[in-house]
Amino acid sequence: MKILETDRLILRHLEPDDLDDLFALYADPEVVRTIPDAPQTLAETKEELDWFLHGHPRRPELGLWATIFKPTNQFIGRCGLLPWTIDGQDEVEVAYTIAPSHWGQGLGTEAAQAILDYGFNTLGFTRLVCLIDEENVASIRVAEKIGMAFEKASQDEIGPFWLYARNKPESS
Numbered sequence: 001m002k003i004l005e006t007d008r009l010i011l012r013h014l015e016p017d018d019l020d021d022l023f024a025l026y027a028d029p030e031v032v033r034t035i036p037d038a039p040q041t042l043a044e045t046k047e048e049l050d051w052f053l054h055g056h057p058r059r060p061e062l063g064l065w066a067t068i069f070k071p072t073n074q075f076i077g078r079c080g081l082l083p084w085t086i087d088g089q090d091e092v093e094v095a096y097t098i099a100p101s102h103w104g105q106g107l108g109t110e111a112a113q114a115i116l117d118y119g120f121n122t123l124g125f126t127r128l129v130c131l132i133d134e135e136n137v138a139s140i141r142v143a144e145k146i147g148m149a150f151e152k153a154s155q156d157e158i159g160p161f162w163l164y165a166r167n168k169p170e171s172s
């Protein structure tokens, strides 16, 4: 099921046939260097894929979505919205991962901006966040480009991260 579309991207629910592409994404050390909880094996990747087949099982409007590059119909990433409880507060994260073959073309920002707009305008959230490894300069830049600002350093059972956040603009 399609979730949203941008000039160059379609974001849709993950499908069983995405398994090889998703595994190839996570098999790239450059991709997972700053994603500490990324699946490491085909079995773990399948578990994650199955978990998100129809959106997040407990919050079906959220989830990680296949990110398809329209010009070639290629699977180039998984992006979406994820629920977390951080320091006792419920948050929704704008999550984005793009394959290195497609880095540096503005696609991470294009996906993140569309997800942010979808979260605010379609799903009605008033606040969205990003959880970022402090060394992940590219991800910090994407977060800043969609209007997020550093809020605090935090950590959960997976490890430390920087929390970036943004409230819904008054006018949108």
Ligand SMILES: CC(C)(COP(=O)(O)OP(=O)(O)OC[C@H]1O[C@@H](n2cnc3c(N)ncnc32)[C@H](O)[C@@H]1OP(=O)(O)O)[C@@H](O)C(=O)NCCC(=O)NCCS
Binding pocket: 030, 031, 032, 034, 035, 096, 097, 098, 099, 102, 103, 104, 105, 106, 107, 108, 109, 110, 131, 132, 133, 136, 137, 138, 139, 141, 142, 145
């Ligand atoms: C973060 C990520 C999605 C960015 O994707 P992308 O499509 O290359 O991003 P964009 O092309 O939209 O670039 C966004 C900005 O980041 C900058 N940037 C990209 N890679 C960079 C790097 N390695 N170092 C510094 N800046 C970088 C770009 O220059 C651009 O800023 P600018 O417009 O001011 O020049 C991608 O690097 C990725 O998937 N990384 C691995 C997974 C990951 O870390 N996900 C986020 C977890 S929080």
